[in-house]
Amino acid sequence: MTEEYIIDIQHLSKSFGGVKVLDDINFYVRSGEFITLLGPSGCGKTTLLRQIAGFVVPDEGRIMLEGKDISGIPPHKRPLNTVFQRYALFPHLDVFDNVAFGLKLQKLPAKEIESRVKKMLKMVSMTDYEDRSVDSLSGGQQQRVAIARALVNYPKVLLLDEPLAALDLKMRKDMQLELKEIHRKMGITFIYVTHDQEEALTLSDTIVVMNEGRIQQIGTPTDIYNEPVNSFVADFIGESTILNGTMICDRKVEFMGHEFECVDEGFGQNVPVDVVVRPEDVCISSSMEGAQFSGVVESCIFKGVHYEMFVDTDNGYELMVQDYDSFEPGTKVGLRINPDDIQVMRKERTCNTIEAEVEDGEHVSMLGCSWECRVPEGFQEGDKVLAEVAFDKVDLLDNQEDGKLGGEVHFLLYKGDHYHLTILTDDGDHLWVDTDDIWDKGDLVGIDILPEDIKIVRRNG
């Protein structure tokens, strides 16, 4: 089986200075595939690519290339080539010598070098630039030279580290098409790193969505878009509204105060879930005929092809809707969502569960400090327990100093009627908070929890 996988990543982990950048990464790449590592900055995707290239040595795990472990092989002996983020062309060499660099190191005959370089420059449409200094090239041209420089060595796999990030939008779109074309012509496996979800959807055969050093989902672009496995993926890929819901029974889900038919099964009865609604999947009309619920248009912005509207629904939720027709703000509209456009996802967690230790009858220590709370009968000092705190019972304060401990808003998700925040505490723990207040990513906050909101339970096992 492994034969058809050109690259097989097994249990890869890496920490920098005690911070886990990659945590047990597993995936494989099929020969000839265009695979994209997609995630926000700092998710570990570049580190993963650099490990494949050989610039970073993994702490644990193996990187198999055609069935052989290459984790211990230095970069210059790996049959892989990289297109770097800012091209990394050698400024003291001209275009020809840049492209010929790898071939000259292989001590190939001058004739062969020349013909291969010329062929490759032709493929990236840089034929007349051989003698130009690389400083005199535009970003797009440098990009082409960088691609040629890597591909001229016929690598088994081409690694691309956000190669288009430095280009402007128009140029980026053109280069995307060209990359796709080059990939098709050369038949070489591409591993592509980007934070741009649109780029990933356009280019890839397979997308690996990453966040915080872990793989969130692997799938084709359509899989990832239509069936995100969790709220992170749903939020990161495309536009969406993510709402709290309850799976009433198979094929019936409740959210925004209404019951909807859906196509999902097997969640059980009355299970809390996350529901994803893509804005283009909400049908909007001025009549109530056939509508499942109603709302009032709050804002309407022209987006080129469609209009983007925010609608206040009858039960006080805010829903993003895209439609080719525009509806004036203030218009009462009827809304419906078809069963197969409702994506139901299991909740990753329903409350904060924090590892804690009992100090005495009224205190536990957790998150690096001591908290007052009611410790129930039957627990003794030193008992390892879990503290459960509901999402909406964590208080966020404007000043870090005012809280019991400080933290930073790490990730935020609008859930139709409130925000669901991920807070990274100063000690590196995560807390999840529901709040009506508006915070921004990166805001520093103080964190407090009232004694009565901390519920102590036993740890399993």
Next chain:
Amino acid sequence: MKKALAKCYIWLLLAMLYAPLLFIAVYSFTESRVMGSWTGFSVKLYQNLFTGNVSGGAALLSAVENTLLIALIAAAFSTVLGTVAAIGIFNLKERSRRAMQFLNNIPMINPDIITGVSLFLLFVFLRFSQGYVTVVLAHITFCTPYVVLSVMPKLSQMNPNIYEAALDLGATPGQALRKVLIPELRPGMISGFMMAFTMSLDDFAVTFFTRGTVGLDTLSTYIYADARKGGLTPELRPLMTLIFLLVLVLLVIINLRGSRAKNATE
């Protein structure tokens, strides 16, 4: 108006800085023993300088030779040591890097006399007989920091991926160093070499303390001794004038090349 005033000020300062140099240049064209008394135009001093018929004998010429040779050796050694050091320091972890940079700053912050006295004590302590070698070692000591300082910015300006790109394309670490890193650092190494060369040429105090008693003279110590004996060797005047002209020409060339390179890239 403001602009004229500003220009005026700059030129006034320059005039002040250049007055003594001009003074030397003017009096290089007369035969009088002391500057300030004009005994008619003559190029005799220049002739003496070139024919070696100098009143101080061979001492002046050998001092010039020593100065140049010491500067050349010291600058060359400093450039190699400093470049290797800069690459090493650049790759150190934050804390050790700071420590190294602090150490590197010491010879630059220390006044010449401290460097001179401390090295004098070192050679005395190690019972190392002082002469040519000690002077060169001392010059390397105070020159290398300038090389490190001029190579470091090149390292941090460099696209960090360039070195990796070379490895990625199949270069061994040694090849990557030779074919990519060194060419990238070359401008910094050259300016470091130039700085080291100039610092060495101009040094007086450190040489003074480390040259021992073997009668080794550089231009600086020669001039110092000469002046203490009373009256400068007149041939120093044409020598200084020529050095000044040489520096002037060199700087003009460097600046022209620099601005041309700039134009070419723009």
Next chain:
Amino acid sequence: MVKRSTWSIPYLIFMLVFVVLPLLLIVLYAFQDGSGRFTLSNITHFFSDSDSLSTFAVSIEVAIENTLICILLGYPAAWILANRKYNKSAVTVVLFIMPMWINALMRTLATAELFNMLGIALGKGTLLFGMVYDFLPFMIYPIYNTLRKMDQSYAEAAEDLGAAPWTVFWKITVPLSIPGVMSGILMVFMPTVSTFAISEFLTNNKIKLFGTIIQENINSSMWNYGAALAFIMLVIIGITTLFQGSEQTEAEGGVI
């Protein structure tokens, strides 16, 4: 990654031998008598010897005056040179640095001769003039560098907020250029205290600076006392750099 960090080791060893050890030797010799026994007498001798003390006081005084004059003359010059409106080419900057390529002693001697010719008696005034003349480029260059690198948008923002040009200069330009001034002071103050040949030539040996007495002691084989004097200077350098170190870390990089 390839461990290039080990490349710093040769230089580390070199510096330990030729920079750190020699400085420790200054301390060692400063606290020893001629036969190698520990003593404080070198230090106490300095503080009880009125000649040494007055030389020290004069040196500090000259150094302060020189530094102040260099700032007063050099700051406007650096400002003009860094201002793109007044100075478009780098050539003028090079002109300021160029005299440094000519042997300092020779320049100093020529200055002294020039004073002689003009009939100006050698003394404190000529000493200061010569010092300013020698050290002014060292003040101008670091200030010029910080001013040149300064982000123009700060000044524009201040102007946009209603500050008059003069206010912009005092409230924005000057505070932001302090690191340059600091590094200029570092380049001027201690070297002034420690010069020896220059003061001899410019005052006909009338005024001795601290450097001169260090040199005299070392040359007449009074190594321990010479080392003690050097040690005192080291202490002052240590204090001034520590004092400045907190405010500037990078600025010294801009020398020459």
